[in-house]
Amino acid sequence: MFKKILIANRGEIAVRVIRACRELGVQAVAVYSEADRDSPHVWLADEAYPIGSAPATESYLRGDRLIEVALRTGCEAIHPGYGFLAERPAFAHAVESAGLVFIGPPGDAMAALGDKTEARRTVKKAGVAVVPGIDWPVADLDLLKKKAEELGYPVLVKAAAGGGGKGMRIVWAAEELAAAFRGAAHEAEFAFGDRRLYVEKYLESPRHIEIQVLADNLGNVIHLGERECSIQRRHQKMIEESPSPALTPDLRDAMGRAAVAAASAAGYHNAGTVEFLFRDGRFYFLEVNARIQVEHPVTEMVTGIDLVQAQLRIASGEPLWIRQEDVRWQGHALECRISGEDPWNNFFPSTGRIEVLRVPGGPGVRWDSGVVQGSEVGLHYDPLLAKLIVHALDRPAAIVRMQRALEELVIQGVATTVPFHLAVMDEPDFRSGNYDIRYVEAHPDLLRRDPGDLARRAAAVAAALLEEAARLRALPLAPPDSDATGREWRRGASLTRPWRGSWTGR
Amino acid sequence: MKYVVDVEGEWFEVEFRPNGVRVDGRPVSVELVEGDVRGAGPNSGILAHLLLDGRSFTIAARRDDARAVWNLELAGRRLTVSAYEARRWALQGQRALAARAAGAAAGPFELTAPMPGLIVDVEVAAGDLVRKGQGLVIMEAMKMENDLRSEVEGIVTAVRVQPGQTVERGELLVVIEPPKEDGGETPENG
Structure with a gap:
């Protein structure tokens, strides 16, 4: 080591x-x-x-x-x-x-997989099904247009060097292609320093399911099962779970074997993820993510294998210490990505200082975070603040556990995706496991949940109290006790300090 | 002191008396604790805890001073709430209601920057007719390009930015005047 x-x-x-x-x-x-x-x-x-x-x-x-x-x-x-x-x-x-x-993987394997078109060629040779599309990047709009027409719209224009949804555009008709081409190329150039694009058939309403693999430097490759990542917004994953509600043991086995074949064919070492689109019981290779992934904890929770430790052990030359038949999956894990994005304002990035942070705890709750109370959230980096992960005996128990953990979580000062996650945990299609990558679009009213009579009443009382407190604060010379209604407001010792008080009545 | 409170169309009367608090005339027990933290950031607010007849609510509150409303968040829900002093209610509240009703029908659509960022492209010019949902400005922030679209049909009356320019959150980008209801000026198609 x-x-x-x-x-x-x-x-x-x-x-x-x-x-x-x-x-x-x-x-x-x-x-x-x-x-x-x-x-x-x-x-x-x-x-x-x-x-x-x-x-x-x-x-x-x-x-x-x-x-x-x-x-x-x-x-x-x-x-x-x-x-x-x-x-x-x-x-x-x-x-x-x-x-x-x-x-991580050797530079050459990464280059081969990082070029999405080369990756398609490699895994096809290994007998793995890929999404219909072209296997070579094109730099020319007219050629792209011709290929798109051959595939039939809708198509997906993707950066050859892409990943994480950047440099990617769905194109529904020929006249949208030029703008998509320009936008995707620009984004790809910015994100990856490489503006080459390719095109594949856009599969409508698939699920996004990926397989975690571990490969040592000696050529041993195993898989650790799947992660279901279909809850996405603009190609950015928001919620992940393992196991997937859509897979049977046979399908899991088949996908696992395809992933192992793909990784072996690419000469892959270390931890990696083979992404598939899944629809109507069939799966298609999408790409390999040659890195540890944001959502790796859900696999860690159900397999008990520490993937980052595994990365270090493999990189230091250790042969794989687990055989495929020894991998055991237990229970169900869910992850919610807590991002500094405002769900009430179209998920636009939110900045500021995390003034209050109350982290959930208790059984089966894991908090992987890069911020604490007092952290400044700016616009320089990815908006992901933290990941909330839960593990429970089965899916319904995991959902309830996530719900209560999200309710415990308080973040003040930066708008976050927490209200979105709470809404999803409560939504029948998610609860039944019946969803695909169009879930967020298909549920535009997710956040418009009825708060209920009790909460409305509480909101009315809170607003009146806050308004009254603000009014009293605006009267700097009047001692609060002199006000007929403020008789029982308690005020801090100094008027310059933040106001703090409580009203007790009955 | 008595407040008339509008919780998204549902009305409550909250009255503070020396001997207690009443909601819609009925006495309730109320205790509110306001958090100490009160930052100055764009997303700062008050974190309060309310006990209402013993029921516990953690509430994040932000006052929108321009509109004189409170944006409250509790249990993952957001509520827009206006609290009017009852003696001023007749004047303030009615005016707010009238403005809200009128706002839906008239007035220009003003596209503002939803976040700080870089203008990549401006897709319209003054005088253009735009459809509802049509892209107006492409803005880059957080390494993603965002297509900002028109929420109305109408005519572009002002473009305040150009490609390459950086903008602050809330900065005015484009103004669109909806077509007049009565005149025959609404063109059929763009």
Whole structure:
């Protein structure tokens, strides 16, 4: 095992990797941008070094600086987390040629899979079904148009270097293609530095189901079952669960074997995810995510296998210590992504200071977070603040547990997706497990739930009290006791301090 | 002091008397604790805890001073609530109601930036006729491009931004005047 590694990331995933390091007795070196000096990943690491200013291009994307810090501090390996440099073959190669270990797949395998069209060619050869589409990227709009017409609309225009929904557009008719082409290329250039696109048939209403694989450096590959990730908004996953309500044991087995075949064909090492679209009992290869994924905890909860520790063990050269037949799945796990996005305002990014944070706890609840009370949430990085994960004996129990955990969670100062998650947990189609990737579109009134008579009454009383308190605050010279109605308001010692009080009556 | 409270169309009377609180004339026991934290950020507010006849509610509250309403969030639900002092209710409340009723029908549609970001493209020019749902401005924020669309049909009367410009949250981008109801000016198609 390594003695010391560098974590080339921030936020909740950096914290997650540090936790794995601690449990394995590995020293963790963090890096931070100017915006992240006062962050949990910096506090929790054994060492931490600045790598530049707030924009990621000046810090977390500066591969040269990351490698320099790793070498200077005596690290043996670099863990890239997800996002940033995690799936950039050039970075993996640079790490390798600096004499360090990249905790992930070999740069060549990553390059082969990162090019989505090459990935399609590779897995097809291994006998895995892919979504109908072209297997080579095109740079020319007219050619793309021709291919789209051959496939028949709707089609999906995708960045060859894509992932995470960036650089991707659904096109319903020929006249929308030019705008989609431009937008996707621009986004792809910005996100991946590569504007090449390809096109595939847009499958309407599939489920998004992915298989976690673990592959050691000796060619042993196993799978750890599926994650159901169909609750998405604009191609961004919001809720994940394992097992999927849609899979039978036979289908799980077949998908698992296809995933293992795909990973083997690509020469994949370390932890990876093979994504499939699933519809009418059939599954189609979508892509391989050559990294640890945001939603990895649901697999950890049902298998009991620590995936980040597994990444470190594999990268340090250890052969796989689990055989496929030893993998056991127990119970049901759910994850809700708590993002700084305002569900009441079209999920637009929300910024500010987390003024109050009350984290849920109790049986079967896990909180993987990159923020604490007092953290500043800005616009420089991904809006994911934390992940709330629950584990229970079965799906209904997991849903109820998630519901109560979300009710315990209080975040004040930044608008978050918590109300969305609460609404989904209460919604009949989700509860029955009968949903696909169009779930969010198909439930536009999700957030317009009737609060009930009690809550409306409480809201009326609270608003009147708050209005009255505001009115009293606006009377700086009048002692509160002199006001006929404010007789029992208690006020802080100083008028300049924040007001705090209570009204007790009856 | 008596308040007339509008909870999204349902009305309550909340009265504070020296001997207690009444809701719609009936005495209730009430205890509200306001949190200490009161930041100045765009999403700051008050975190309060209310005991109403012993029932427990954690409430996040933000006052929208411009509209004189409270946005309350409790149990994952959001409620827009107006509390009027009863003696002023006749004037304030009626006016607010009238404005709300009128607002639905008339007035220009003003597209404002929903967040800070970079204007990538402006898809319309002054004088253009736009459909409801038509894209007006493409804005980039958080590495994603967002297509900001018109909520009304009408004529573009002002474009306040150009590509390459960075904007703050709430900044006015485009103004659209809905077609007049009575005149024969509404063109059939764009």
